[in-house]
Amino acid sequence: MTNMKTILVTGVNGQVGWELQRSLQGLGRIVALSRNEMDLSNPDSIRTAVRQHNPGLIINPAAYTAVDQAEKEVELAHAINGIAPGVLAEEAKRLNAPLIHFSTDYVYDGDKAGRWLETDATNPQSAYGRSKLAGEEAIRAVQAQHLILRTSWVYAARGKNFLLTMLRLAKDKDTLGIVADQFGAPTWCRTLADMTAHIVASRPDWHEVSGTYHFTCSGETSWHGFATAIFAESAKRGNKVPATLNTLTTDQYPLPAKRPKNSRLSLDKLDQTFGITPPSWEQALALCFEDIR
Ligand SMILES: NC(=O)C1=CN([C@@H]2O[C@H](COP(=O)(O)OP(=O)(O)OC[C@H]3O[C@@H](n4cnc5c(N)ncnc54)[C@H](OP(=O)(O)O)[C@@H]3O)[C@@H](O)[C@H]2O)C=CC1
Ligand SMILES: Cc1cn([C@H]2C[C@H](O)[C@@H](COP(=O)(O)OP(=O)(O)O[C@H]3O[C@@H](C)C(=O)[C@@H](O)[C@H]3O)O2)c(=O)[nH]c1=O
Numbered sequence: 001m002t003n004m005k006t007i008l009v010t011g012v013n014g015q016v017g018w019e020l021q022r023s024l025q026g027l028g029r030i031v032a033l034s035r036n037e038m039d040l041s042n043p044d045s046i047r048t049a050v051r052q053h054n055p056g057l058i059i060n061p062a063a064y065t066a067v068d069q070a071e072k073e074v075e076l077a078h079a080i081n082g083i084a085p086g087v088l089a090e091e092a093k094r095l096n097a098p099l100i101h102f103s104t105d106y107v108y109d110g111d112k113a114g115r116w117l118e119t120d121a122t123n124p125q126s127a128y129g130r131s132k133l134a135g136e137e138a139i140r141a142v143q144a145q146h147l148i149l150r151t152s153w154v155y156a157a158r159g160k161n162f163l164l165t166m167l168r169l170a171k172d173k174d175t176l177g178i179v180a181d182q183f184g185a186p187t188w189c190r191t192l193a194d195m196t197a198h199i200v201a202s203r204p205d206w207h208e209v210s211g212t213y214h215f216t217c218s219g220e221t222s223w224h225g226f227a228t229a230i231f232a233e234s235a236k237r238g239n240k241v242p243a244t245l246n247t248l249t250t251d252q253y254p255l256p257a258k259r260p261k262n263s264r265l266s267l268d269k270l271d272q273t274f275g276i277t278p279p280s281w282e283q284a285l286a287l288c289f290e291d292i293r
């Protein structure tokens with residue numbers, strides 16, 4: 001089709017960027033760029049690439065996602081996660097195109113009793129979380145049409161993630177210790193990509209829906225619960241799994257960056273605005289295992 005709009009996707013080799021190419025098929029002419037084609041740490045590179053393709057929609061799943069490393073590379077993380085989203089928003093505004101951006105549960109401090117609402121105060125506890133919050137604020141300041149989609153605990157059958165770390169550790173360890181006092185929703189990258197495509201396909205009034213949304217699989221668990229489910233799925237497929245999964249407290253697994261204890265995000269706004277009820281994290285995990293085989 002000649003009159004299909006161009007959809008520009010950043011970070012094509014990332015977990016979510018990779019799946020977006022697949023899920024967006026048929027919704028536009030997809031231009032999915034790697035770091036070589038658009039370097040988010042360089043605003044001029046961003047402007048040049050956007051102006052070359054003149055997209056009708058920009059989707060930005062690219063990010064600096066190494067949470068512990070970000071404590072040491074604060075400036076680089078800030079450039080990619082904090083500055084670049086604002087530049088993309090300015091470019092989107094010039095083109096009168098919406099920007100769909102991904103953010104994180106790590107913008108919250110994790111100290112709430114119940115599920116977080118999008119209207120709750122943010123208070124990031126890590127350099128990564130602060131950089132992602134800066135990116136959100138930069139987008140909102142531009143006042144372009146945008147969706148900021150806060151997701152959590154993203155995994156895939158490829159890339160770097162907790163699921164693949166667990167499967168790797170299982171190969172030579174019989175006992176693992178896993179944090180059991182941090183709660184959230186593991187989210188399959190394909191669920192994210194499919195829900196994003198669903199929103200795009202529904203052709204919303206972008207001005208009306210502009211704003212910030214929680215965007216995860218349904219349900220909740222701890223990292224220990226997630227690991228337990230991962231090994232249950234893996235064992236079903238005849239793989240060797242650890243005999244013992246010990247529960248750890250956060251204090252027993254010290255890391256450079258502080259993680260939120262409660263990352264449980266309310267999905268009510270997503271349902272009310274777009275009529276989306278995400279699959280449970282358990283359902284999505286089983287489907288992801290089909291993809292690994
Ligand atoms: N992973 C998670 O658990 C969570 C992620 N999120 C957010 O969701 C989004 C998607 O995350 P996910 O797919 O997991 O991320 P990944 O780490 O899998 O992918 C990130 C992508 O960003 C690219 N990238 C990094 N730096 C640059 C740069 N300077 N210029 C251009 N591209 C760059 C990487 O490129 P390259 O391949 O070359 O390294 C990579 O392809 C991000 O916004 C992230 O903050 C939110 C909550 C949880
Ligand atoms: C490998 C391992 C981790 N853990 C714990 C540490 C930590 O609390 C938790 C998760 O560890 P990870 O380092 O994989 O997760 P982390 O990199 O913090 O994952 C985060 O990434 C960013 C990008 C986000 O936006 C977040 O939503 C979240 O997904 O599991 C164990 O308890 N035992 C282990 O053997």
Ligand SMILES: [Mg+2]
Pocket residue numbers: 065066067
């Ligand atoms: Mg990590």
